[in-house]
Amino acid sequence: MHVTILAASGAVGLALTRQALERGFTVTALARTPARITVPDSPRLTRVAADVRDPASIARALHGSEVVLSGLGVAKGDKPGALTAGSRAVLDAHPGTVIWLGAYGTGPSAQAAGLATRTLLKAMGAELTDKVTADAAVLAAGGTVFHSGPFAGGPPSTTRRTVGLDETPRRFFPARISRETVAAAMLDEAETPRFSGRVAVPLAA
Known part of the structure; x- marks a missing residue:
C-alpha cells in the first residue's frame, strides 16, 4: 500500500510515518521542512516539502495518492486556519481516501464528551472553529476523522480498538x-476501512 502522510514531522505524523514503514507500506511524507521527518531512511520513504498554506505544493505532492493520513495539528505560534487550509488543499487534490486527525469533544463528538470537556475546549477560541470546520469538510467528502482523547506517551496498545461515536464509553x-496508539488505529483504518464519512474514536482497550 502507498500512503501519503501530511504533517509528517509532527509527533503524530512521525508515528504514522514510522509505523507505516514498519507495516511495509510505501510512504510519501510531507512537511514544510522535510529534514525534520526524523525516521530512519528507507527505499520506501520519500520526503517532500509541502505547506498546507500553499495549495499548489499539496496538489503536486498528492497527485495520484490513494490514501492520505493527516497528523496535522496547530503548532505554537501558528495563525488560526492551518487545519481548514490543510483540509481544503487535500480535498482539492482528490485523493482516494482521507483519514484525518481531529480531537474528541469537538464538533460531532462534543455532545458525547460531556459538559466539562466542552467547557474546557471553548477556551481554544479560533482554534476550535478551525478544527470543527476542517473536520466537517473531510466528513462531507467521505473521509474518516479520528477524534482521540488527550495524548499520552507510550507504545501502541496491543488491545486497541476503534469505535463509532454511539459506542464511545461515557466518562x-x-x-x-x-x-502511537492513535497512529496505529489510523493505519488500521487505512488497511481495512470501516468508518468512511464518519467520526472514529480510537481506544486503548
Whole structure:
C-alpha cells in the first residue's frame, strides 16, 4: 500500500510515518521542512516539502495518492486556519481516501464528551472553529476523522480498538491515549476501512 502522510514531522505524523514503514507500506511524507521527518531512511520513504498554506505544493505532492493520513495539528505560534487550509488543499487534490486527525469533544463528538470537556475546549477560541470546520469538510467528502482523547506517551496498545461515536464509553473526562496508539488505529483504518464519512474514536482497550 502507498500512503501519503501530511504533517509528517509532527509527533503524530512521525508515528504514522514510522509505523507505516514498519507495516511495509510505501510512504510519501510531507512537511514544510522535510529534514525534520526524523525516521530512519528507507527505499520506501520519500520526503517532500509541502505547506498546507500553499495549495499548489499539496496538489503536486498528492497527485495520484490513494490514501492520505493527516497528523496535522496547530503548532505554537501558528495563525488560526492551518487545519481548514490543510483540509481544503487535500480535498482539492482528490485523493482516494482521507483519514484525518481531529480531537474528541469537538464538533460531532462534543455532545458525547460531556459538559466539562466542552467547557474546557471553548477556551481554544479560533482554534476550535478551525478544527470543527476542517473536520466537517473531510466528513462531507467521505473521509474518516479520528477524534482521540488527550495524548499520552507510550507504545501502541496491543488491545486497541476503534469505535463509532454511539459506542464511545461515557466518562467525565475522555481517557488519555498514546499518540502511537492513535497512529496505529489510523493505519488500521487505512488497511481495512470501516468508518468512511464518519467520526472514529480510537481506544486503548
